[in-house]
Amino acid sequence: MTRQTLQVRVLDPRIGDSIPFPEYATEGSAGLDLRACLDQPLTLEPGQTELLKTGLSIHIADPGLAAMILPRSGLGHKHGIVLGNLVGLIDSDYQGELMVSCWNRGQTTFTVDVGERIAQLVLVPVVQADFEVVESFEASDRGAGGFGSTGTR
Ligand SMILES: O=c1ccn([C@H]2C[C@H](O)[C@@H](COP(=O)(O)OP(=O)(O)OP(=O)(O)O)O2)c(=O)[nH]1
Numbered sequence: 614m615t616r617q618t619l620q621v622r623v624l625d626p627r628i629g630d631s632i633p634f635p636e637y638a639t640e641g642s643a644g645l646d647l648r649a650c651l652d653q654p655l656t657l658e659p660g661q662t663e664l665l666k667t668g669l670s671i672h673i674a675d676p677g678l679a680a681m682i683l684p685r686s687g688l689g690h691k692h693g694i695v696l697g698n699l700v701g702l703i704d705s706d707y708q709g710e711l712m713v714s715c716w717n718r719g720q721t722t723f724t725v726d727v728g729e730r731i732a733q734l735v736l737v738p739v740v741q742a743d744f745e746v747v748e749s750f751e752a753s754d755r756g757a758g759g760f761g762s763t764g765t766r
């Protein structure tokens with residue numbers, strides 16, 4: 614495991630007070646839980662999507678890193694609460710508030726409570742590509758086969 618210092622701004626005074634600051638739930642956790650920085654509980658009807666504030670901004674600064682916002686498995690599987698963008702990608706130069714697109718893809722109404730953990734943030738390494746334009750590739754075993762070309766069993 615590596616640790617990385619990350620600059621963070623607290624945009625809502627309730628963070629670190631009535632709404633806990635993000636932390637790793639266990640020593641081995643990959644994700645930091647992000648909490649809904651709401652003024653009042655928010656009801657999400659089936660099919661509804663809302664952009665939720667987290668009350669925090671980060672500046673990753675290093676282009677060799679990014680952050681991903683991922684759903685929480687319990688919310689997604691049991692309640693159908695996932696992300697409207699499926700996955701959120703936080704660029705290293707983004708300095709705005711971390712926002713979570715909350716989508717109720719389920720069939721029942723779900724209420725997000727103030728400060729509820731709604732998603733998780735994972736810091737990931739990034740490699741930027743420099744394109745080298747070529748006429749053809751050296752042949753590989755797979756070639757252009759994809760989308761199930763190797764079968765299912
Ligand atoms: O779930 C998300 C996804 C993105 N962002 C922020 C950080 C990210 O760096 C920025 C832009 O995201 P992205 O590049 O995915 O969106 P876009 O639609 O391409 O917008 P842009 O034109 O600003 O790049 O929005 C969030 O706060 N939450």
Ligand SMILES: [Mg+2]
Pocket residue numbers: none
């Ligand atoms: Mg973009």
